[in-house]
Amino acid sequence: MTDNNPSPASPAARTPLTLLGTGAMGTALARAWLAAGHPVTVWNRTAARAEALAADGATVAASAAEAVAANRLVIVCLLDDASVGEALQDAGLSGRDVVNLTTGTPGEGRSRAAWAQARGARFLDAGIMAVPPMIGHRESGAYVFYSGSADLFEEHRATLAVPADVRYVGADPGFAALHDVALLSGMYGMFAGISHAFALIRREDIAPGDFAPLLEGWLNAMAGAVHETADKLTSGDYTKNVVSNLAMQVQAGQRTLLRTADEQGVSRELLLPFLDLMKRRLDAGHGDEDTTGVIDLLAVPPATA
Template identity: 40%
Template sequence: MTPSVTVLGQGAMGRALAAALLAAGHRAAVWNRTPGRPVPAGTLELPLSEALTSDLVIVCLFDHASIHETLDPHAGKLAGRAVVNLTSTEPASARELAGWAAGHGIEYLDGGIMATPEMIGGPGSSLLYSGSAAVFERYRPVLEVFGAAEYFGADAGHASLVDFALLAGMYTMFAGFYHGAAMVRAAGIPAAEFAPRAAAWISAVTGSLPEIGAKIDSGDYAEPFQPLTFTKAALDAIVGASREAGVDLDIIGAVRNLADRQIAAGFGGHSSERMFESLNPPAAR
């Protein structure tokens, strides 16, 4: 039997989730936190008290506080039901919600969406989940409507941690592009013209990430792919070129600082991946 599903929240992502459910033939109800906001054609818009009676309640709201604001007054209605939280919440907040849910007899699964609203339901969309394994397995066919579904274990905060770690890499990558685009603007090169070159270059070099990850995990940087002293010289030159172009050093200066700290500690001959240690990562478990 096809489960009944409600999507709470009809912002851009909530609408995309509801539309994907409809396109896949699922019964989909929605609740709109903002009255009057449009919903996908074919969905059943319900008052909150009715929306919470579905087999599966998917929460896609603004933040952690808005989840409690919405669900706390109606926790009794959710007892014995499954809640999947797709609101962006920090790992600690996800764990707090899991504890809250357990206290009210609610099955809880937390998720991180690795997609834009336009990507939901398409081949490039993926979602990360952690929390109740029973909910993940029972409703996996529904969850896979949105994109590839991957389970990260019983710790409800784990999916959020991986989600934000991936986003940290993404935002830093974009910031690096912004810096490069700012540099070439001094030569009259538009960002739109620079972008394809940057995309091709970034795609080429990211192929080495698995090898880099293995070196970091080994903790042995003594046999360098590229020594820190070489990377330091390159970063110094980029800093000089940036200054010449009139570009601030907020981004590339921070990267050079990672190298400087390891060189100052006596590791100039070690592999440049040792900059990872400047981030003061916790000991591997």
């Protein structure tokens, strides 16, 4: 009986692959594929890092070109886009399937896709939503965004799913990086708020450990706002189901936030950029909205030549 849907660890899915880059993330990826039975050829600019994987069963190539020649599926996990171009410049890419796990920008993903395709390769760009210790552990929640060649993704889906869950986000090669950076940007905004909140209580007789669950609970309760924002952006109606309108937030709430920061001896610098945008939106006559309109102030169309 033929298994038409092999699991990532089944013999039918053990595709041989090449991995360029064996830093912390590359090593974690390599070990996950090796543990699942995939033949893996590795290369790293600092050879000792690649040699360490030989004990796990990897074949170590002397050059990037040699590693690329070893297998059709080529995974790249290097420092940046420039290092990808440098590593692959002397490699024969015709007929190869290149999957770029190197962190980059949407523009770099699109340019690298065109570069690879001009050399006869199919191409996927990716954005890893995980840190190395999460790789290879299904329960960790790790996943990777992929965009670019749909045919390449479908053919190698099972192999790509071995180290982390996979999420294909479109044929545009820039979309994986865009999703990655958009989520990370939201994360850093949250970190900014967390930092300001802890700074407010820092000099008081309030234990950070006691305050932490209160902050976590509040942030979790507010997280549902992402769906409300998406709904408003889709409908174009920023006044729909508004609970705290912009006028109230700017005219009353902002004053309290800023005065409290001053009283506690805490810098306003993490709050001011967003509060200033809210005031600009209010001054433009949108007091009955919530904060969704701030997005339109940020998403300024690029200047035309």
